[in-house]
Amino acid sequence: MILLVLLIVLPLVAAFALSRHRPLTGIIAMGVLSFLLAAVYALQGAPDVAVAEAAIGAALVTLIYVLAVRRAGRLVVAACDVPTLFHREGTRLVGLEYEILAGFAHEEHLELMVHFASPEEVADTVQSGDAEVGAGGMLPADQHGCLATQAHLATALFVIGGEGSDSPPTWRRDDLDQVSEMLRHEVRTPITIDLARCLALGGDAIGSDGVQRLSEPSAYRFLVAEDRKELHRKLDRYVDQLRSSGELDVLIRRHVR
Amino acid sequence: MTLVAAPLVSVIGGAICLMMGRRSRWIAAFTWAISTGLVAYWIGVVARLGPVHETLGGWDSVGISLVMDRPAVAFLLIEQLLTGAVLAYSWRSELRSAFYALFLVLAGAVTALCMSVDMFNIYVLLELLTLTSFLLVAYERRPVQIWASLKYLLLASLGMSIYLFGVALVYAHTGSLGLQQVGDHLASLTAAEAGWIPVAASLITAGIAVKAGVFLYSLWLPAAHGSASAGVSALLSGLVIKMGVLALLRFSFILPIQHALTVLGVMTGLMGALYAIVETDAKKMLAFSTLSQVGYLLIGIGAGSEASRVGVLMYVVAHGMFKGLLFLAVGDAGQRLGSTELSVLRARRHEIPAATRAALLVGCAAIAGFPFVGGFWAKEWLLQGSPPLQQALLWLLMFCTTVVFSKLLPAGLARGRGGGVRHGGIPYVMLGAGMPLVFMLSRILAPGQATGTADATLVQAGWSLGVVAVGTFVGVKFRVLQRMRVPRSVFRIEESVLVMLFGVFVVLAVVLVTSP
Amino acid sequence: MPPIGVAVAAVLFVIGVGALVIRRDLVFKLLALGLINSSTILLLISLDAQRSTMAPIVPPSVMTDVADPLPQALVLAAIVISFAILALALVFVMVLAERYHTTDALRIERAVARETKP
C-alpha cells in the first residue's frame, strides 16, 4: 500500500522538480525524489540498492549540485563598461555605480562578483537569472523584463553624427570603441547616446557641432531580475539611504565632473 | 593464463601512473609492451587452436564470460597498433601523468570490451570508455572542447540508458546476461513468444549506435573529434567508435538486426560523406568521414555472410590504421601551419613536413581504396561476401569517399623538405607499415579461405582505380559540391536527442518489416 | 500486465526526456538525465517485484522465496556510474558557466560558435 502510494507520488515529484524556475528548488526536489526511490527499492526487496541510492543518489548528488549552484555569499553583477560609471582600470574596478554596489555588497556581507558584457547582454543575463544586478549606464530603455531601481544619477540623451541625414536616430548601445569607430567613418545614421558615454567618447571623436541634446531627461538605474523582489527592495532602499545621508552627492562629485 | 590479464595489466598501469605521479610515459610504454605481449600470445593461441572461452572465476549462471575469437583478435590488433602509435606520437609533448593514466585506462577498457560477451559488462565498459574519452577530448580545456565533451556526455548517457532498457527487457525474458545463453534461449522461442524481440533489439541497437558513430545517433561526434587534439582524435575515431561497432557485431549474431544495420549503414555512409564534402576544416572532415566509414562496416555486418564479416574485421583494422595516420598527419600539419582549415593546408602545403605529406598521401590513397593499399584488401572481402545491392552501395560509398578526400589530397602534393616532425615519424611508420599486414590478416581471420583468383583481384583493382580516378576528378572539378547547404541545427543538443529517439523507431520499423 | 513499478519507470523516462528537450538550462538538463538514469534503475528493480519482495540477504537457516539478486547487483553499478557521470558533467557546466556567465544551452552554443568562427 505504502509502495503503491510512493510509486504514484514519484512522477508527480519528478514533474514538480523539473518544472521549477530556480535550480536550487529543482535540485532539492530531486533529492527528495531520490529518497522516495530509495524507499521504493527497500520495499521491493532491494535494501542494498536502497542504501546506495540514499547515500549516493540522494545525499552525495544533491550535495554536489547544491555546492555547484550555490549563490549564497555573493552578489553577481553583470556590467557594461562605461567610464565614470563602471570601469575596469587594469585589475581595478572604478566608477560611481561600482562604488555604490560595492558598498551595498559590503553592507549585506556579500562578495561582489562582476562580469562585463555588452548592454544587450546585461539585461539578458539579469532577466535569465545568470546575474543578479545589471549595471553600467542602464537606462529605462534597457529595462525589458527586469525591475529597475530608482534613479541614482540624472543624465541627458544626445544625438550625434549623421549630419544632413533624414533617417531617425538609432539607439546605439554597443561598445564605446565601436561607436567611436562608426563616428570616425562618418556613418550617415545619427546615434542617440547618453551623457556618460558621450563624455567618454571625448570631443574630438564627435565634433562639437554634431551634438544635439534631446529635451527629455533621463537617469541611470540598476537592473534587478523580476523574481528577485527582495533584492530589488534592499538595493532601492540602500540608494535611498545614500541619497538622504548626502553620501551619494559626495560620490557623484568624486566621479562625475 | 586468464583472458582478463591483458586489460587488468593496462588499467593497473594507469593507476600506477597516477600513484607515482612522474615517469608516466615510461610506465605507459612498459604497460603497453606487456599488454602487447599478452595480446600477441592470445592471437597466437587463437590462430593455432581456435576461439577461447572463459567464464571468470568459474561462476556459470551469473558470472561474466569472456571470449577470444576472431573479432576480438582483429580489434585487439588495431587497438595495440593505434595505442602504440599515439604513444609514440605524444612521446615528446610533455603531457601530464593524468593523460597517460587516462590513455591506459582507455586501452584497458577497449581490451576488455574486445573480449566481453556479457550485456551488462559491455554497458559498464562502454560507460568507462565514454568517461575517459570525454576527458581526453577536453584535455586542453578549451571551452569549445568542454562544450563538445558535455554534449557528447549527455547524448552518450541517454543512449546508454536506452541500451539498459533493452538489456532489462532481454534479462526479464531470458533470465541471463551472457550473449551466448541469451542467443541459445532466443533460438528456442516460438514465434508467439518472440513478440518482444524487435523492441529489445531496437533499444539495444539504438543505444549502442550512439557510441558507434552512426549518423543519426552520433551527432555529437564531429564536434568532439574535431576539437580534440590529434592523438586523441585518432584514438577516438580509430578505436572508441569501433567498440560500438564490435558490440553491434556481437549483437547481430543473436538479434534480428542485420537489415536494420544495413539501413543504418547506408544512412550513415551517405550522410557522413555529404557533411564531409561540405566541411571546410580538415579535422572535422576526417570526423565526418569516420561516420561515413562506419557505413562500410555496418553494411558488411548486415550482409551477414562469413566472407563479409571477415571483410568487416579487416576493414576495422585498415580503417584504424589509415584514419589514425590521417588524424596524426593533419594534426602535425595543423601544428606547423596554425590552422587545420583545408584551404590553409592546400595553400601552404610547401611548409608541411615531407614525412607528414607522405603520410597524408598514403592515408588518402588507403581510405579511397586505391589498389593494393590498405583498405583495398578489406573491400575485396566485403564485396565478395555481399549481395549485389550491397555491392552497389559499397561502390557508391567508395566513390563518395574519394570525392571527400580529393579535397585533402592536394595538401600532400608538393616538393621540398618542409622541416622535420617532432616525433621523428615513428607513428607514421607504425601505422603505414602496418597496412600491408591487412593482407596477411585474412590468414588468421579466415584460415584456409581465399577471396578468389588472382584474376578477380586484378579486375577489382581495375574497378577501384576507375572509381578513384572518377571520384578524384569529380571532387576536383565540381567544387560546387562543396558549397551545398546542409542543415546544421541537428547538431544542437535538443535536436540530437530527438533524432536519436527517432532512431529507435527507425530500427524498430526495419526489424519489423524484414522479420519473417 | 507488467508490475506497476515498470509503468512508473516508463513515466519517469518520459518526464525526463521531455525536460531534457524543453529545459534550456544545463542544470535542469543534468537533473533530467539523472531522472532518466533513475528510471532505468527503477525498471530493473521492479521487473520482478510482483513475485517476491523479500531481500536476497538471508541467514543460512531460513530460505524462502527471495527477490532476484542479479538486477540489484547490476543496479549498484549503474548508480555509481550515473553519479560519476553527473559529477563530471556538473564540473563541465561549472567551467562553462564561469566562462560564459550562463547555464543556458542555447547561449553557450552561440557563444562557442562565435568563438570558433571569428
Added chain:
Amino acid sequence: MMRRPRLNTILAVALAGGIAGLLLWSAPEASRGGAVATERVRELIASTGASNSVCSIVLGARLLDTLFEVLVFSVAVLGVRWMLERGGPDPSAGEPRTHSVLAPVAEIAESDVVRRSAYLLFPPVTLLGIYLAVFGHLSPGGGFGGGAVAASGLLLVAVAVGAQTVARRFHEQALARLEWGVVAVILGIALVSFLLGAPKSGLLPAGVPGELTGGGWLLVYNLLIAIKVFLGGWAIIHLFIEHRGEI
C-alpha cells in the same frame, strides 16, 4: 522556464512516450531471472559464504564489472580534480571577465547551531559508513554505500570547522596518490586471484555464512572500495567547496 509547447516538446514527449509504451507492452509479467532467484541465492551463499547474495555477485561473480566501476568512479574524480584545479581551466582563453572583489567568505555555515549539530552528527554518520562497509557482506550496505556515507560525514566536519581546516589535514596531492594507490591494490589483488584461479570467495576460503569471516576475501574488497569511495567522494566535495561554484 515553461514556454508554450513547441514542436520540439511535442516530438520529445511523443517519441519518449512511444518508447515507454513499447517497453510496457513488451515487459513480461514476471522476470525469468526471478524464477531461478532462490536457487541462485542458495548457490551464491554456499560458494562465497557471505549471506548477502548481492554482495557475492558484486564482489564475486561479477567482480570484473565492479573493478571497472571503481575505475569509472576514479576517472570521474580525476576529471573533477583536473578541471577544477588551481589556476582554473583554460588560462589561455583570453582575459578573465570575472572580477572577484572582496575577500572570499571562507566558511560554509555561519550559524552556531548548524555548526554544533554538525559536530554532534559526525561520529554516528561516520560509524554508520564504517559499519556499512565492514558488514557489507552480511547485511545491506557495501563498500560504495559505506564510503559515500563516510564522505558525507567528513563534510559535516567541514561544515563545523571549515572546509579549509579539514583540507589542510588532507594534502590534496597525497590524497590523489593514495586514492590511485588503493585502486592499484584492488586491481592487483583481483588480477592475482584471477591468475591463481582462486576460489569463489577470493583469496581466502569461504567461512561460515552469517559470521564476519564468512565471505572470505569479500570483506577486504569492501573495505578497500569503501576507502577508495571515501577518498574520492571527499575529494569531489572538497573541490566543489573550494571552487565556490558559480552556476
